[in-house]
Amino acid sequence: MTSIKLKTSLPGPKGLAALERRKNLLPAGLARSTDVVVERAEGALVWDVDGNQLLDFAGGIGMINVGHSNEKVVAAIKKQLDKYIHTCTLVTTIEPYLDLAELLNSVTPGDFPKKTLLACSGSEAVENAINVAKYYTKRNAVLCFEGAYHGRTLLTLSLTSKYALFKKGFGSFVPDIYRIPAPNMYRGIDGMTEEQYINYCIKKLDESFISQVDPDSLAAIIIEPVMGEGGFLSMPAAYLHKLRQVCDKHGIVFIADEIQCGAGRTGKMFACEHSGVIPDIVVTAKSIGAGMPISATTGRAEIMDAPHPGGVGGTYGGSPVACVAAIESIKILQLESFLKRVNEVGEIIRLTLEGWKEKYPLIGDVRGIGAMRLVEFVKDRNTKEPDADATLEIIRDAVAHGLIMIRAGLFSNCIRLLPPIVITDEQLAEGLQVLEDAIIRAQEKRKL
Template sequence: MSHIELKTAIPGPNSLQVLERRKNALPSGLAKSTEVVVERADGAVVYDVDGNSLLDFAGGIGMINVGHSNAAVVNAIKTQVDKYIHTCSLVTTIEPYIELAELLNSLTPGDFPKKTLLANSGSEAVENAVNIAKYYTKRNAVLCFEGAYHGRTTLTLSLTSKYSLFKKGLGSFVTDVYRIAAPSMYRKIEGMTDEQYIDYCIKKFDEAMIAQVDPEALAAIIIEPIQGEGGFLQIPARYLQKIRTVCDKYGIVMIADEIQCGAGRTGKFFAIEHTGVVPDIICSAKSIGAGMPISAVTGKAAIMDAPHLGGVGGTYGGSPVACVAAIETIKILQSEAFLSRSVQVGETIRATLETWKDKYGIIGDVRGVGAMRLVEFVKSRETREPDMEVALEVIKDATSKGLILIRAGLFSNCIRLLPPIVITDEQLAEGLSVLEGAIARADEKRK
């Protein structure tokens, strides 16, 4: 049975009408990866306004790990809406806020008391985390990494890499932000073993603490354990341990941005759990809300308590409707059954992608952890020169055949695979077949 059913071209006539309205009503800077116009969605399937059904391998950029319209989440939202929608946590006490905080406090790594602040987006979570770290340390400097994506507010955009796509024309940016290269095992220095390259990266980190910023001036070091927008680069455990050691030595707050790589995507609730490194603060968002706008900053109680009374918070932070959705979502995400399924989905994708790497010369690398997987396209395997045009071509082709995808990577030359973990084996196989067909056609053109 095919789960992809195409009754019209993508986009069809009804979609074209809505896309024309979008063009006239929304700013042109609001990009879109596909021309799919959604009518409804369920599990891993998206239905458009022309009656087509497509498989979703983008998952709202990793926002839908438990699947579209998860019944437990939808029922929790409906029940809460019948009680009350919001009264503002700055005015009243909202019990779902407390329950969600307690749940996150219990799941976050670290044998120490923790507290959680809720907000509405990943950007807000990162902004709050950095500001809390500054308040706690009484310092201003922050260290971040090339390839990182942390958000679009002034502070988080200052931390974000990939200048031309996200930052061009939007400065000035926050001062006292320092950026160094993140380890990239695919583009390691030629002739080095993996361990030698990690040693080299650690040496460059130490040099940055002399050449760029004194560690005693740093309030925080923020890093994604697996870079999302940067191209699913897993930061080596030894490098993360180096950061942890430096933070301990100099009283720096270590912040892990788990907004895309967390929430059960990699087979652990948090990706950093694969390394044994315990950060001081973890930022969560995206899939913890199953599509509802909610984010969290969870960290050591002593750090989280640092700002003065009234120093944190916002009107919509901790919306009870979003909170009950997140509570039900996290109950699913942290379960052994879900995490096991994440590993299974990831292994199926990994095994399939490895065969593609052998067959298609336009593929330079396939990588990832758990069900967070990616294909990187290059013009030459020898030079590893990025090919962003082929990534676009493959997405356009695959979407026309019923598969929703989105790019990634510092050079925008990668396709990330973030299907809902609830995807069935049959749906996963069908989607991978569609993607391979698009890659095969692009590869043939370049022979």
């Protein structure tokens, strides 16, 4: 039995009609990575409006780790809807907000008192983290990294890298933001060992505190322990420890953006746990809500308590419907059995991708951690020149054959694999075969 079952071409007649409506009703700037028009979704499967059954390897950009329409999450939402929808935490106290905050305070790294502020999006959570850090330190400067993605609000867009895709035309941006290169083990410096390259990156970090900003002026350093949009770049443990040391020495707030790499995706509840580095603030969103719009800023109590009463919050932050969904999602995400499955899925993908790298010159690198995996495509393995055209071609081919996918990487030349962890081995193998077939066709076209 195959999981992918196509009744029409993609998109089909109903899908084409919906896409035409989208074109006429929604802004052109709201792009999409596929032409799939969804009718329903469950587990790792998506059905479109024409009755086609597809496999999902994008997971809402890492939003559906526990699977589409998870039964426990759906049941919790329905139960809450029968009680009340929302009364606003700025007006009343909502117990699901307290329950979720208590849970997040307990599961995030660090054996110290913590507090949690809830919001609706990852951008809001990052912005809350930065604002709280500024208030606490009484400083304005923030250090971030090339390739990072932190959101689309004015402040978070200022932090985000990849100018042409995300920032072009939206300036001017927030001042006192400093950006330096992040370690990229695939695109390191020729002739250097990994250790030498990491030491070089640490040296350049120290130099940036002379050439760009005095560390005593920094309110926060924000980093994704594994970059998402930047191309699934795992930050070396030594580099994260260096950042932690700098923060400790100069009273800087260390913020870990775990929006995409957290929620169990890497085989641990939080990606920073792989290094042993404990942030002052952890930012979460995406899969903690299992599809519901919710995010969290969880940090040291003394930092989170810094703003004056009324200084933080929002109308919809901590919606009880979203909170109960997140509670059920996190209960699943932190289970040993779930994290074990993450590593099983990741190992299947890793072995498959490494086999592809041996066979297909179009693939420059395969990397990732846990079930957060990626393929990077290049025109030449020696020069490592990115091949964004081939990447887009492969995605379109794979989608046409029933596999939902999305790009990543600073050069848009990577395909990220973020299937729901509830995916079966059979579904995983089927999806990987669809992707491999698309790679083969792209390579044959280029006669590599």
